Amino acid sequence: MVLLEAAFRKGYYAFVQGISIIIPFYNAYATFGKLYHSIKSQESVSLPYEIIVVDDCSPAPPEENYFGQFPDVKIIHLNSNKGPMGARLIGAAEATYENILFFDADDELAPSFFQSASPILESDYSFILFYAQNDDGTFAAKLRNGSGPLSEPDVLSCLFLNGKSGYTCCKIIRKDLFKGFSVDAVPRMFYLEDSLLNVLLFSRLNHSAYYIDKPLAFWHATATSLSRRADGSFFDCLCTVLKAKQKLVKLYSDVFAPIKCESIINLWFCDSLCEIYCKCLRNKRRKEANAKLKSIRRQSSFWAIVSSENFSNCSFKTALFLFCYRFHLLWLFGIIRSLYKVRLFFSPHNETPNLI
Secondary structure, eight states, X not given: OOOSSSOOOSOOSSOEEEEEEEEEESSOTTTHHHHHHHHHTOSOOOSOEEEEEEEOSOOOOSSTTGGGGOTTEEEEEOSSOOHHHHHHHHHHHTOOEEEEEEOOTTOEEOTTHHHHHHHHHTSOOSEEEEEEEOTTXXXXXXXXXXXXXXXXHHHIIIIIISOTTOOGGGEEEEGGGGTTOOTTTSOOOSSSHHHHHHHHHGGGOOSOEEEEEEEEEEOOOOTXXXXXXXXXXXXXXXXXXHXXXXXXXXXXXXXXXXXXXXXXXXXXXXXXXXXHHHHHXXXXXXXXXXXXXXXXXXXXXXHHHHHHOOGGGSOHHHHHHHHHHHTTOHHHHHHHHHHOOOHHHHOTTTTSOOOO
C-alpha cells in the first residue's frame, strides 16, 4: 500500500489540546445548518474546538455567500473533487488541535458529545469510539454494553476486520496518526472509504482505544445519502478494501496471530456483498449488480471466499443470498426479499453491518 509518501507539510508536532471537527462537504447546503447548530448548542464545552469544512468542489450554493452565515467556520475550497477520504485528509492537514473528529454534513452531534468525550481525551488513546442513533431509533456502531478501554483483540477484530465499528464519523482520532499520508495516493472512493481508512491507519496505532457506550451522534438518511445511490461501483470498492485487509494481515501476521482473521474477514466480505446487492435492488440496479457479481464469480480469489463460507456463521439474510448466488438463483433471492418484509432479517442496522 502506497501511503507513506509525500507527507503533508504542516506542523504535526505542535499539538494543542482540543478537537478539530472536519466536515467533508459536497452540495450539503440543505443539511449543514442543522449540524452546525448541533455543535454550537452543546450542553457543556470544556475544551477548545474548531470547525473545518472542506468544500469538495460543490456546485454553486443556492444563495450568494452561503458560508458567510457561519463566520466561525474555516472553509477550504477544493478545485477538484477528491472524494470523502481525500477531503478529510486535506482537512486533517489544516487542523489546529491534536484530536480529530470527521463528521458528515448531513448528520448531527448529540448535545452531550463534548461532555462525554472531553474527560477521555486527557488519556493517551489512539482513538475514542462511540455509536450513533439512526432515524428509526436503531443504533449503528454499537460494540457492547458498558464504557471502557478496548483490549487489543477487541480493537483488531471490531475495527480492522469485521467492520462493525468502521464508521469514521463515530471515532475521535489523534492527529499524529495522519502524519505522512498522501492525498493523491489514496483511492478516490465513495463507499467503504471508512474501512479503507481504518486499514491505512493500522500501522500508526498503538492499538489503544476507549469505547463510550452512548449515542453521541444522530445519523439521518437523506435523498443524497450514498446508500440511496448504491450501484455496481460499490462492489469494486468492496474488493479494493478486501485486498487491503488481506495484505494488512500478512504484513502484521504476528499481531493478528491470536485472532481467526481469515474467517472474520471472509464473513465481513460475504455480509457486505449481500448488503450491497440489497441496496442495488432497492435502487433498481439489478442488472448492473448481477453483472458485477458474475465478474466476481470469475475471479478465483473472491469466489473461493463466497463458495467456502459456512452458512451457519451468517445471518439468515446473508446465508440466503450466498445460497442463491452459488446456485445461480439470484432471481429467487430478489423475489423472496420483495415478499419478506420482516425487519429482523432485512434491516441494514441489525443482523449484518451497515458499512456506509
